[in-house]
Amino acid sequence: DPKIIQKPKYLVAVTGSEKILICEQYLGHNAMYWYRQSAKKPLEFMFSYSYQKLMDNQTASSRFQPQSSKKNHLDLQITALKPDDSATYFCASSQQGNTEVFFGKGTRLTVV
Amino acid sequence: GDSVTQKQGQVTLSEDDFLFINCTYSTTTYPTLFWYVQYPGQGPQLLLKVTTANNKGISRGFEATYDKGTTSFHLQKASVQESDSAVYFCALVEGNTGKLTFGDGTVLTVKP
Numbered sequence: 001d002p003k004i005i006q007k008p009k010y011l012v013a014v015t016g017s018e019k020i021l022i023c024e025q026y027l028g029h030n031a032m033y034w035y036r037q038s039a040k041k042p043l044e045f046m047f048s049y050s051y052q053k054l055m056d057n058q059t060a061s062s063r064f065q066p067q068s069s070k071k072n073h074l075d076l077q078i079t080a081l082k083p084d085d086s087a088t089y090f091c092a093s094s095q096q097g098n099t100e101v102f103f104g105k106g107t108r109l110t111v112v
Numbered sequence: 113g114d115s116v117t118q119k120q121g122q123v124t125l126s127e128d129d130f131l132f133i134n135c136t137y138s139t140t141t142y143p144t145l146f147w148y149v150q151y152p153g154q155g156p157q158l159l160l161k162v163t164t165a166n167n168k169g170i171s172r173g174f175e176a177t178y179d180k181g182t183t184s185f186h187l188q189k190a191s192v193q194e195s196d197s198a199v200y201f202c203a204l205v206e207g208n209t210g211k212l213t214f215g216d217g218t219v220l221t222v223k224p
Contacts, residue, residue: 033210043201043214056211090155094210099144101210103155
């Protein structure tokens, strides 16, 4: 059974629209992350959260906003979508203080 | 900042061949080093982790040695199988965080 659930698996959005990518983890971890994978940059760190608090943000644009409603949830809201946002977005988690990071299967976003 | 370099974009081998994937890194400290493997439609999966304390990692027949002198962390396997076909990423992390810096990845194709 997958321990990190990402929904949806595939997502097509229109330029200018807003989407939310869902992530839940059942590994009991207290740190969660978002990474992005595209043709331009194979795997790129975006955000890290620990105990539901933002720890690090490497995303230049404020159009990307993580949302943590529960300690095992970290959703990603993307507003004013652009074709350049097309990528696979991976949610990941770890135990705070442990460097072993586990990844979900990703949400592939296509912006047309 | 931190960087990881994988010069081999693609490697094609036959079953039972020896595998060598090159990885070099650049940081200001002694990081923890990883190899991740990604199969189609999946997220990256941790294959190996090596710290300055243990220097060498072995998993599923793969091995990698942490060489501080040459700042390298090459991946090797004595005899590859078709099921090893995947994308392999070298990565590093500084400190005890989940903020990974990845190389560009190496696509391994193993022919039967």
